[in-house]
Amino acid sequence: MKLSGMERKWAEKMLDAVIPRGGEGLAESSASDGGAAEILEEMVAYLPATTGLGLRGAIWFIEFVGPLFGARRLTRFSSLANEDGQKCLAGLSKSDVYFFRNMVLLVKSVACMGWGADDHVRESLGMHEPPKFVTREEG
Numbered sequence: 001m002k003l004s005g006m007e008r009k010w011a012e013k014m015l016d017a018v019i020p021r022g023g024e025g026l027a028e029s030s031a032s033d034g035g036a037a038e039i040l041e042e043m044v045a046y047l048p049a050t051t052g053l054g055l056r057g058a059i060w061f062i063e064f065v066g067p068l069f070g071a072r073r074l075t076r077f078s079s080l081a082n083e084d085g086q087k088c089l090a091g092l093s094k095s096d097v098y099f100f101r102n103m104v105l106l107v108k109s110v111a112c113m114g115w116g117a118d119d120h121v122r123e124s125l126g127m128h129e130p131p132k133f134v135t136r137e138e139g
Contacts, residue, residue, distance in 0.1 A: 001052065003041050003059075010063045011107075012037045013078050017085035018111035034121055036114020043110065058106040066092055069100055 003011065012032040019031035044052040067073045067080060070091035080088060093104040115121055122128065 010078050011040055011059050014107050015111040018108050019115045031111035031115045034115040034118035036111050039114040040110045058103040061103045
């Protein structure tokens with residue numbers, strides 16, 4: 001089952017709060033620039049239904065409940081500025097409630113998978129170069 005247009009917009013906002021555009025010393029692209037939203041959609045569509053439901057549930061939870069518990073604000077995540085969204089996710093990930101922390105972990109995992117799959121990101125991180133601390137023997 002595909003994400004709706006609204007769910008995708010919410011997800012992109014969350015993914016970009018995890019990995020925003022223009023990181024220092026790293027690739028300029030954000031998580032959604034790197035294709036994280038597309039990866040999330042594929043995961044929701046092709047993973048077992050319970051896993052897809054969990055990912056979709058994380059998006060809904062953070063959109064509607066996240067700001068209340070992560071930033072002490074009665075608003076929706078999509079209405080927060082990017083910096084406030086980052087603070088909201090940081091607050092949720094430091095929560096004493098295991099469920100809250102894991103909702104953020106799901107979104108962070110997808111953001112990192114999507115961002116790390118981008119060729120420009122991998123090149124800017126030096127992943128095209130041979131390992132520096134490991135000597136591999138050819139055999």
